[in-house]
Amino acid sequence: xxxxxxxxxxxxxxxxxxxxxxxxxxxxxxxxxxxxxxxxxxxxxxxxxxxxxxxxxxxxxxxxxxxxxxxxxxxxxxxxxxxxxxxxxxxxxxxxxxxxxxxxxxxxxxxxxxxxxxxxxxxxxxxxxxxxxxxxxxxxxxxxxxxxxxxxxxxxxxxxxxxxxxxxxxxxxxxxxxxxxxxxxxxxxxxxxxxxxxxxxxxxxxxxxxxxxxxxxxxxxxxxxxxxxxxxxxxxxxxxxxxxxxxxxxxxxxxxxxxxxxxxxxxxxxxxxxxxxxxxxxxxxxxxxxxxxxxxxxxxxxxxxxxxxxxxxxxxxxxxxxxxxxxxx
Ligand code: PBG
Numbered sequence: 001x002x003x004x005x006x007x008x009x010x011x012x013x014x015x016x017x018x019x020x021x022x023x024x025x026x027x028x029x030x031x032x033x034x035x036x037x038x039x040x041x042x043x044x045x046x047x048x049x050x051x052x053x054x055x056x057x058x059x060x061x062x063x064x065x066x067x068x069x070x071x072x073x074x075x076x077x078x079x080x081x082x083x084x085x086x087x088x089x090x091x092x093x094x095x096x097x098x099x100x101x102x103x104x105x106x107x108x109x110x111x112x113x114x115x116x117x118x119x120x121x122x123x124x125x126x127x128x129x130x131x132x133x134x135x136x137x138x139x140x141x142x143x144x145x146x147x148x149x150x151x152x153x154x155x156x157x158x159x160x161x162x163x164x165x166x167x168x169x170x171x172x173x174x175x176x177x178x179x180x181x182x183x184x185x186x187x188x189x190x191x192x193x194x195x196x197x198x199x200x201x202x203x204x205x206x207x208x209x210x211x212x213x214x215x216x217x218x219x220x221x222x223x224x225x226x227x228x229x230x231x232x233x234x235x236x237x238x239x240x241x242x243x244x245x246x247x248x249x250x251x252x253x254x255x256x257x258x259x260x261x262x263x264x265x266x267x268x269x270x271x272x273x274x275x276x277x278x279x280x281x282x283x284x285x286x287x288x289x290x291x292x293x294x295x296x297x298x299x300x301x302x303x304x305x306x307x308x309x310x311x312x313x314x315x316x317x318x319x320x321x322x323x324x325x326x327x328x329x
Pocket of ligand 1: 281
């Protein structure tokens with residue numbers, strides 16, 4: 001039935017009417033807030049390319065976590081900046097590693113019980129060369145070794161879970177890491193710890209600001225031999241399928257805004273909980289436009305998150321988590 005019987009504007013007339021027919025909703029519980037934890041005490045160092053995002057010592061991170069819990073945010077995603085880096089990424093899997101120590105502090109604090117503590121599992125913040133795996137160099141040539149990296153990643157996952165991580169989230173993109181992690185967790189009696197796999201992770205320029213925040217820029221080369229080519233949707237579906245077959249409980253896709261088609265396609269194909277990561281560069285470019293007065297901050301922020309949710313993400317990892325939770329009340 002066409003115009004004039006059908007008038008689409010009837011249901012847009014008032015906010016009450018619009019609210020009644022709204023298809024997609026955001027809730028604070030579906031937002032995950034990333035934290036970058038560094039050594040020291042009383043440290044709260046702002047990332048120059050990410051206004052409002054900080055390197056936090058554990059005492060400061062506890063305060064940030066308390067504020068997040070009070071806002072009803074669903075959980076935290078933890079990254080660590082170790083005091084020292086080496087070729088074997090010792091800081092990633094050490095019992096007294098920075099994130100392990102933070103997790104123990106968080107788990108003692110009952111006001112944080114409403115937060116799901118997710119630990120990112122990767123080596124790049126802990127290796128002296130900044131790659132996500134073990135590197136073998138031969139003159140100018142270098143290779144990121146898959147299988148030896150997977151062993152360290154599995155060790156890292158069980159160490160983080162033992163320290164109190166509710167979920168471990170591998171972001172390295174090595175082959176076979178999910179199966180190895182599942183096995184290591186089960187062997188350590190941590191069979192109830194879920195694996196959230198960054199199954200679909202593209203080699204992206206939008207990770208630029210994160211590498212300042214996590215001090216994890218590769219010292220040579222790039223990540224294109226392990227992260228996916230941005231042109232490949234079918235390959236992303238294969239990555240997800242393989243990680244689920246290896247035992248991943250949930251999957252994460254990133255970046256979000258330039259890859260909404262990936263989220264949408266995955267939503268249609270797979271009946272598992274899935275998240276999307278609105279990464280550092282997505283945050284930074286919006287903040288830059290806000291600072292210039294070129295975009296209305298609150299509306300643009302909420303619209304960017306709504307788009308990711310509408311594409312099919314159940315939850316969103318975002319540096320806007322606190323700001324958005326405040327808007328959602
Ligand atoms: C670690 C990791 C990265 C991000 C999450 N985990 C950086 C990278 O792969 O270089 C990026 C997150 C962001 O940009 O906000 N491998």
